[in-house]
Amino acid sequence: MERQRSYNGRRNIDERPKNLSQCRLQRSSSLPPVARAPPPPPPSNQLKLAAMAIDLNVRLRSADMPLAMQERAIRRARALVDANNPGITKPTQVAMCLKKEFDALYGPAWHCIVGKSFGSFVTHAGGGFLYFSVDKLCFLLFKTEVRPLVKPPSLHRLKINNA
Numbered sequence: 001m002e003r004q005r006s007y008n009g010r011r012n013i014d015e016r017p018k019n020l021s022q023c024r025l026q027r028s029s030s031l032p033p034v035a036r037a038p039p040p041p042p043p044s045n046q047l048k049l050a051a052m053a054i055d056l057n058v059r060l061r062s063a064d065m066p067l068a069m070q071e072r073a074i075r076r077a078r079a080l081v082d083a084n085n086p087g088i089t090k091p092t093q094v095a096m097c098l099k100k101e102f103d104a105l106y107g108p109a110w111h112c113i114v115g116k117s118f119g120s121f122v123t124h125a126g127g128g129f130l131y132f133s134v135d136k137l138c139f140l141l142f143k144t145e146v147r148p149l150v151k152p153p154s155l156h157r158l159k160i161n162n163a
Contacts, residue, residue, distance in 0.1 A: 045067045046067065049067050049070060049071055049074075052071060052074065052075075053074060053132075056074060056075070056078045056134070057078075057134070057135060058074050058077075058078060058132055058133070058134050059132060059133045060074075060132045061131045061132055061133065061138075062129070062130075062131040063129065063130050063131070063132075064124070064126070064127060064128070064129040064130075065127055065128060065129060065130045066127060069106065069130075070130055072105075073098065073102070073130055073132075073139070073141055074132060074134075076097075076098060076101060077094070077098060077132070077134050077139050078134055080094045080097055080098065081094065081134050081135060081137060091114040091115045091116075091137060092114070094114045094137070095112040095113060095114040095139075096112075098112045098114070098139070098141060099111065099112040099141075102141065102143075106143070107143075107146075108146055109125075109143055109144045109145070109146045110128075110141065110142070110143050111141070111142055111143070111144065112139065112140065112141045113139070113140040114137055114138070114139050114140075115137065115138060116136055116137060116138065117138075118138070118140075120140055122140070122142055123144070124142040124143060124144060125142075125143045125144055125145045128142055128143030128144075129141075129142045129143075130142070
């Protein structure tokens with residue numbers, strides 16, 4: 001049997017298989033269909049934090065911090081933004097207030113950046129990072145690790161051999 005060839009060497013359209021079901025792969029009936037479980041519901045603390053963020057018009061962008069600390073930061077930031085205190089009008093002053101509060105409550109080495117447009121690339125201690133926005137201001141609050149400074153040995157104790 002000789003096949004009909006077209007001018008470019010391929011089979012003609014007429015020679016397609018008539019029964020396309022032979023070409024399809026058939027699913028084996030011995031394999032059960034894969035069932036996916038729905039994702040587990042978020043814990044109630046996360047739901048409370050999400051509801052609070054919605055009420056305060058806050059958008060949580062990224063967090064690696066216990067929920068109680070997140071709530072404190074968000075509530076304090078909202079209060080600072082809403083305050084009509086003439087001493088706290090600039091983002092730098094808002095950042096200073098939030099940083100000082102977290103230093104006093106959770107130990108030293110907290111850093112806070114507040115503004116409408118900024119870039120950052122930071123290293124933070126575990127459990128000490130929060131990035132969120134209140135209205136049009138963005139807040140970056142993070143903690144770094146504090147290591148005690150080791151004093152270098154004094155020069156009097158070093159024996160220097162002068163030859």
